[in-house]
Amino acid sequence: xNDIELVSAARRGxxxxxxxxxxxxxxxxxxxxxxxxxxxxxxxxxxxxxFLSAYARLEQLRHDSRFAGWLLSIARRKCRDAHRMxxxxxxxxxxxxxxxxxxxxxxxxxxxxLTAEQADIVRGAxxxxxxxxxxxxxxxxxxxxxxxxxxxxxGKRPGTVRVQLHRAYAMLERKLRAFAPEVT
Amino acid sequence: MDCHHATRLIDGMLDGTLTAPERDALDRHALECLSCRxxxxxxxxxxxxxxxxxxxxxxxxxxxxxxxxxTGKERRCxxxxxxxxxxxxxxxxxxxxxxxxxxxxxxxxxxxxxxxTTPQLGIKVSEAVGLTLYxxxxxxxxxxxxxxxxxxxxxxxxxxxxGRAVLxxxxxxxxxxxxxxxxxxxECDGTTRIELLHGTLAATLDSPHPPFEVTTPNGLVRAxxxxxxxxxx
Numbered sequence: 124x125n126d127i128e129l130v131s132a133a134r135r136g137x138x139x140x141x142x143x144x145x146x147x148x149x150x151x152x153x154x155x156x157x158x159x160x161x162x163x164x165x166x167x168x169x170x171x172x173x174f175l176s177a178y179a180r181l182e183q184l185r186h187d188s189r190f191a192g193w194l195l196s197i198a199r200r201k202c203r204d205a206h207r208m209x210x211x212x213x214x215x216x217x218x219x220x221x222x223x224x225x226x227x228x229x230x231x232x233x234x235x236x237l238t239a240e241q242a243d244i245v246r247g248a249x250x251x252x253x254x255x256x257x258x259x260x261x262x263x264x265x266x267x268x269x270x271x272x273x274x275x276x277x278g279k280r281p282g283t284v285r286v287q288l289h290r291a292y293a294m295l296e297r298k299l300r301a302f303a304p305e306v307t
Numbered sequence: 308m309d310c311h312h313a314t315r316l317i318d319g320m321l322d323g324t325l326t327a328p329e330r331d332a333l334d335r336h337a338l339e340c341l342s343c344r345x346x347x348x349x350x351x352x353x354x355x356x357x358x359x360x361x362x363x364x365x366x367x368x369x370x371x372x373x374x375x376x377x378t379g380k381e382r383r384c385x386x387x388x389x390x391x392x393x394x395x396x397x398x399x400x401x402x403x404x405x406x407x408x409x410x411x412x413x414x415x416x417x418x419x420x421x422x423x424t425t426p427q428l429g430i431k432v433s434e435a436v437g438l439t440l441y442x443x444x445x446x447x448x449x450x451x452x453x454x455x456x457x458x459x460x461x462x463x464x465x466x467x468x469x470g471r472a473v474l475x476x477x478x479x480x481x482x483x484x485x486x487x488x489x490x491x492x493x494e495c496d497g498t499t500r501i502e503l504l505h506g507t508l509a510a511t512l513d514s515p516h517p518p519f520e521v522t523t524p525n526g527l528v529r530a531x532x533x534x535x536x537x538x539x540x
Contacts, residue, residue: 138375138378142374142375145367145371145375146368149363149370149371150362150363153363154358154363157360157361157362158361163363163364163468164469166363167364167365167370167468170363171370171373171374174370175377178374237360241356241360242356242360243360245356245360246361249360261361263321263322263323264354264358265357265358268323269324270323272323289318292350292353295353299352299356
């Protein structure tokens, strides 16, 4: 089923249809949150909040075909909320404890070819992209959507998405050049 | 194929619009052209680096189950947190009747409220830390593991990151399902058999103990001693 059919079914109370949407975009939303929050623990909590918020507010989605783009905008708000929550923590001991927990749970890259430091560089590179470039990169690399499909879910022209993706890729390639395979 | 054509196909790789025949043709060209081969390698590296560095530790299906559980009518409280503070549950009091003791579990109905109508395996929940979900074999709904959880052949358990479940297998051992792991309870005549689908399982068995096996996608582990751990990546 495509996103339009799933959103429509979810609105009618079909939670399993919403579950398919969660399964389809979980990795993408987590990736955005990891890039913005810096650790997987907070990112997965933010992702969970994102999907719960989306479920509660499905009636507010105007174009069912653009569910993914709408979901990513909710995810950004949830990440901003998470940042604000962190800033409110004034207890130094609690902060120290949180950072220890975060460091302990901060997963090294599962890619055996990347060190933890390199994985941090990758996350920083994605986090440094503007929202429009970040969207297309995450939907392409995490959700595996083609530029044609990305254009549908973001409500843009395929040519625009293609240009944005190629520019974003060029930026990422430059930032990862230090440890990427050589181009001859 | 010349490099100009190959470059357009590499762009198609990035766009996700490359067909299988086009990919084959590109690969054939790359066997003879180091420059294009390097560009392909660089593209694949960047894509995998992004995917791996921003990856989730939680399987999508685990996250889906947790989120659906939180959206369900039976949950009126605050949303479940995948990384919640530890929950310690009291052990249930069910006797393990395994195959070697002559107990046979038949097919059973799973009414809408999720209760089981046929005798269940006597497996106690000895400890549950964080979030672990379980699902009866013929049900579509996942439930949060609790002190009163009961199990039958075919049931599955999934632990979230930070979650851990310890099951007492009758009176002869403990099975610990580590974080981000998944197992199923399988039927086997005369032997208790657990299928580890993903993650890590540790078993601590008394000596002597009845036949105990753990199957994985790659093989079978038969308990000969008293302590062992199995991991499926």
